[in-house]
Amino acid sequence: MSVVRFETPDYEVEAPVLVVGAGAAGLVAALAARAKGAEIVVLERDPLPRGSTALSAGLIPAAGTRWQTAAGAQDSPELFAADILAKAENEPDPAAVKRLAALSGPVIEWLADAHGLDFSLVDDFRYPGHSAYRMHGLPSRSGEELVDRLRQAAEAADVAILTGAHVTALFATPDRRVTGVEIARPDGSRERIGCGALILACNGYGGNKELVAQHIPQMRDALYFGHPGNQGDAVLWGEALGARTRHLGGHQGHGSVAHPHGILITWATIMEGGVQVNAEGRRFADESQGYSEAAAGVIAQPDAIAFTIFDARIAGIARQFEDFRQAEAQGAVIEAADATTLAERLGLPADALAHTLDEVERLKAQGGTDTFGRSFSGVKPLVPPYRAVRVTGALFHTQGGLVVDDDARVVGEDGGPLPNMFAAGGAACGVSGSKASGYLSGNGLLSAVAWGYAAGGAAADDAASR
Template sequence: MSAQDTLDLLVIGAGACGLAAAVAAHDAGIQVAIVEKMDRPGGNSSLSTGSVPGAGSRYQRDAGIEDSPDRMVTDLMGVSRHHDADPLTRLMAEQSASLVEWLIDDLGARMGLITEYKHVGHSVPRLHAPRSRRGQDLVDDLLRCVNDRGIPLAVGNPTEGLVVEGGAVVGARVGGEVIACRKLLLATNGFAGNREMVARWCPEIAAADYFGALGSTGEAVAWGEQVGAALGNMGAYHGYAAVAYPQGSLLSWTTIEKGGILVSVDGTRFGNEDAGYSGFAPDVMAQGEFAYAVYDRRIHAIAEHEEEYAEMAAMGGVRWADTPQALAHAMELDPQGLAATVAAYNAAARGEAPDAFGRTHFNLAPLQPPLGVVRVKPGLFHTQGGLLVDADARVMRPDGTAVPNLFAGGGAAAGISGQSGAGGYASGNGLLTALGLGRIAGLRAAAEIQGRA
């Protein structure tokens, strides 16, 4: 294939990572195209709440919130502890404010700072999200930017493998054809949709239902291993403790963070909900098929501002009653158990006794009648392990050298949520590394091609 037929940057995957990379690379002056194996772009990004943390953003300053990358690193490392990609945590924190400002100011993303809550892992409000709290809105804004720039995007085109010459990636096989490229970005998400890979690396969550995008089947890990890439944090994943059943939508964790609780079929609590929606997922799994979220009308009124919650509630997902006993009957729970649980929890929230599970964040609790209940089940949303990358999003080998021409981001790359389990995931970690590494990869690819790096 002639040099003029060689694409500057080929992006494999049209989620937030791939779309952001393509826009950044195009605006830096190089030719870029995107291929996506599914029939529509978006992937897990479309299913998320669209939340991206930004430490020290101008939107925080406008709201009078003091924050910094150092504080964000302290917060994130406090949740994840040390892991295989520690330097990436610092990099993402330092890039986070400019990232959200780029999204909103330069790309016109319909996002704003969330001040109603901080969410898991953050000591101050720093999440920036679409007003709807729907990741699809963010994806649509990125797609608009891709379309406005005339960047080719081919959906329904699965990649069969990478083309490697002399240890360097020089293209990919797509639809039976070879696309030659100078640089290639793996933006294919993780392996949560691949049961065999989940059982191999994340066995504790392998039995849970998978609620993420269907295309997340681990190709990036397989291709990376073939070119000698290093893997990291392979046991880490993002779980969700409360998927409303049978509606299948996320029960907003605002319901729990603002003072709600989770109970088992016998009406009793089984752990400290302060662990967060991901960290608490294994606890919910241990209870059997279902758990039950209990909260009150005041908390419901806050959660109703989120579209997905409002739709779930409109479908009859929340049952209401004036007493714990009546609420228990509505869901066939043990009435005495739930009554005793609510009484003990409310006493702890009032400071009259220590909480049995060590919870310290009660917010609007004690709970007040009428009480609501939602049947929920735990789920797996995406994996956090993948290819180790450096500060330029280049895929690394175990010896510390980079695989020539190969970049990775988002779920294809090792994340910042700890080495294993669900407890290291802080709100927004997934989109932060997707968008952050995507943008970095696009800019670095352009710099290398233009001889600036």
């Protein structure tokens, strides 16, 4: 169990800036600190940096970028901030939203220019809640590529990454200044590393069933699709040091994980005109609201199973994502020439499924809105042959966490910053509010790269001032 010890031991080695976690948040923080000349040590519990970043689609939302300009996409940080607040019903801190939206474009342009990450804009569909094309990704559209490229950039910048280094304790003075950490090695040995500044980039608590049951009881039995190491260490350490937390019930779910294959199916399958049905062959929600809130709806269906139905055109759009290509290769994507054959292959009532699809196409033709509130105006029809994937809902990662200021410094219950602790990514309170429905696509990686960038720069300045 991770703990805080109010003592100052002898340290075997010391680092001006110490980062816990080598996902996108930790690696971007390390690169930002290194750009200011700071010596960095990144601690990663796994044999290779992966984290929740590797499980994502690797898409970072950003506003006002050169890729948007080239594509003719009209956007601005102000519009992006408005979209974030609208999706989360104005629950997030407006100052935090403004800060992240303003940082988003400069950070990915810096990653491209300084570290060679070849981003491009997803410009053939929009995710729910975004009023402009603003998702930026690497060629494979995979989180694995993103974390690998960030790791390579960190190594090229002479950032020390210690793998197999599980942080089990923080050491702090009575005034809440962290002086170092204890790490456990795979062979059972332990080491103590001192620090000038500490950046927590070890995500949230999605892998901790007790904390999930406490803060997100509706997801306590859901499939967890995040990294098992996300045990809530940052929140627990922060609380022990008197840090403020907010929106601990906030989380990102996903209503389209191929089952039993365990592969994420892009929500483009829905946004481009697809639908979801249950085992009765009937729709059960407005799918266009978003994939995060869809998770609970799918889990509520018989056996927690639904079927995402789309067509060959949509499959062509989805195929830009590595996950979807893997799903096809593993046989998760079912093909059928017509609705009757599709029902047979999915084990669904043929009459009910045919009626459902007919009704959807009628609404599309008329530009109508269904009883769930989904508008089909301007949505392209599904054209046989059909495609379908058997899916379940899942918890991806938590969005609540430690409250931070504009420099990603952790804020105490008294309103002032802790002396030398920073947080980024899932360790910090995100901008999704207290519910799954507040999650705007990409909020997780937005918090990772933007807060990571802010934390790295401020921690380097902090360490240099000592």
